[in-house]
Amino acid sequence: MARGRPSRAAVYARLDAALDELNSRLGGLPSPEEANFVWRDIWYLEAHHSTALEGNTLVIREVELLLERGRAVGAKPLKEYMEVKGYGDAAQWVYGQAHHRDGWRGRDLVTLAEIRQIHRTLMEPVWQVAPHPEASPREAPGHFREHDIHPFDGGMTPPSWALVPAKLQDWLDDANRTADKLRSNVPLAEVLAQVHNDFECVHPFIDGNGRVGRLILNLMLVRLGYPPVIILKKQREAYLSGMQRADTGDYGLLGELLARAMIDNLNRFILPSVAGPARLVPLAALVSPDFSLAALRQAAQRGRLEAYRGSDGHWRSTRKAVEEYSRTKGRRTRPDGAR
Numbered sequence: 001m002a003r004g005r006p007s008r009a010a011v012y013a014r015l016d017a018a019l020d021e022l023n024s025r026l027g028g029l030p031s032p033e034e035a036n037f038v039w040r041d042i043w044y045l046e047a048h049h050s051t052a053l054e055g056n057t058l059v060i061r062e063v064e065l066l067l068e069r070g071r072a073v074g075a076k077p078l079k080e081y082m083e084v085k086g087y088g089d090a091a092q093w094v095y096g097q098a099h100h101r102d103g104w105r106g107r108d109l110v111t112l113a114e115i116r117q118i119h120r121t122l123m124e125p126v127w128q129v130a131p132h133p134e135a136s137p138r139e140a141p142g143h144f145r146e147h148d149i150h151p152f153d154g155g156m157t158p159p160s161w162a163l164v165p166a167k168l169q170d171w172l173d174d175a176n177r178t179a180d181k182l183r184s185n186v187p188l189a190e191v192l193a194q195v196h197n198d199f200e201c202v203h204p205f206i207d208g209n210g211r212v213g214r215l216i217l218n219l220m221l222v223r224l225g226y227p228p229v230i231i232l233k234k235q236r237e238a239y240l241s242g243m244q245r246a247d248t249g250d251y252g253l254l255g256e257l258l259a260r261a262m263i264d265n266l267n268r269f270i271l272p273s274v275a276g277p278a279r280l281v282p283l284a285a286l287v288s289p290d291f292s293l294a295a296l297r298q299a300a301q302r303g304r305l306e307a308y309r310g311s312d313g314h315w316r317s318t319r320k321a322v323e324e325y326s327r328t329k330g331r332r333t334r335p336d337g338a339r
Contacts, residue, residue, distance in 0.1 A: 008256045012187045015259045017314075018266050018282070019188075019226060026274045026281075028225055031099055038273045039095055042265065043067065045230050047088045050214050052233035056080050063088075082126040087211060090122040094215050098222035108176045109220050112168070115204075116142045118215050123208045132207045144168075145206040154244035158203035167202045174198065178220060188226075189262070190255035192217065197246035197254060221262075227270050229261035272319070280308065280316040290326060299325060 006014070022028060032039050048063040058066070058080055065071045067088040072081045097114065120142030127141050139146055144165065149158040159167050174195070181191045199213045218228035231239050235257060242254030271285035283296045291299075300307035300315045305325045307317035 008252060011256055011259050011263070012189060015189065015263055018263055018271075021282075022227075022266060022270065022274070023225060026271070028274075029222065029227065029270060030273050032095065038269045042228060042230070042269055043088065043091050043095070046091055046214075046218070046228065047084055049230050049233050050211055051080075051083050051087050053231060053236050053239065054083075054210060056083050058084055079126055079130040082129050086122045086125040087215075089125070090118050090211075090215055091218075093121050094118065094219045095222065095228075098219050108172070109178055109223055110172065110175055110216055112172060114219065115168070115172075115212065115216060118219075119205055119208055119212050122211055122215070123205075135206050139206045141208075144204050147206055149203050152244075152247075153240070154247055156201060156244075156247040158201060164202065164204045168204050171198055171202055175220065179224065182224075187255060187259075189259035190251040192221070192258050193242070193246055193251040193254040195220070196258070197243055197251070200243060201247065227262050227265040229258050230265060231257065231261055280318055283307070283315045283317060286317060286319060286322050288322075291322065296322070304329075 030038060044060065044064050044067060047067060048058065048060045051058070058074070058076055062072075062074050062076070063084050065073050066081060066084055072078075123141035132139070134147060136146060145161050148160055151157040175198075178191060178195060182188055184191075196213055196217045199216060200209060203209045205212065214229075214231065221228050238253070238257055242257050245251075245253045267282065267284040267287070271281045283300065284293055286296060287293050296305060296307075296317070297315060299305035300309075300317065305317055306321040307315050309315050
């Protein structure tokens with residue numbers, strides 16, 4: 001049968017297996033102290049793509065220099081640098097909270113104070129150079145909107161501003177039941193899709209709701225022991241379509257996008273960090289500039305790369321085996337006397 005795009009059910013099953021491998025066999029997410037470079041790379045990439053989804057035009061190298069060294073290179077509007085600076089600061093705060101908040105287990109997964117802090121940290125840098133033109137002083141960063149929002153594409157209308165505090169409290173009550181929902185038969189990714197979309201439907205702030213919503217989702221994910229998600233700028237149309245479908249109660253499209261994003265982060269950043277050189281990991285976690293996934297799979301199938309095919313049909317190998325394969329690749333033993 002011809003290969004095609006995996007079904008949604010197959011993507012969900014792949015995510016479940018990858019998370020089980022991470023938590024049961026590899027000891028879970030690394031802390032920032034254990035793998036600072038991993039979280040730094042996620043931080044850069046997230047700040048780039050999450051702001052790009054909202055129209056920011058800084059390229060990844062400009063983002064890295066801005067966040068790492070505080071250097072604004074290029075000739076972009078100051079507002080764009082401040083958007084990235086604010087997002088970087090907010091993401092750094094989120095990951096610090098997610099890893100080091102003492103005693104959060106058994107308490108709320110996310111709090112109102114944290115939501116307001118995320119918005120304040122995210123928006124204050126850009127607000128200093130380009131405040132929202134319609135905002136009153138009471139709608140500054142960290143404060144709820146006092147304007148009604150026009151209907152979104154697709155027809156969903158956020159609640160009247162006077163209802164925001166009550167609606168956000170309803171959302172918090174539901175979001176803090178996420179761990180209980182994960183014990184149901186609803187796929188993990190679709191539970192997360194509902195939580196994320198419901199926040200965006202409240203739209204509590206006059207600006208920055210999409211970025212805040214994605215940061216809150218990652219705060220919750222890391223606290224639950226899951227990798228954060230990065231929705232790429234090239235996925236913008238699929239993301240918006242998924243949100244529109246979710247507005248009607250269909251969380252499948254958005255859930256699949258989130259599942260794929262978690263798998264990508266696991267394979268690109270997390271698994272290579274937590275697995276030692278002799279630890280078996282999926283081939284996707286061993287991809288490098290030298291070897292694509294297809295090349296590793298072909299080498300495994302031909303017996304040139306030491307690898308093992310599990311009962312789930314997926315190949316696994318080790319960094320050590322790939323290094324050995326790299327050293328011996330291309331060598332050929334010739335018969336005596338061959339020219």
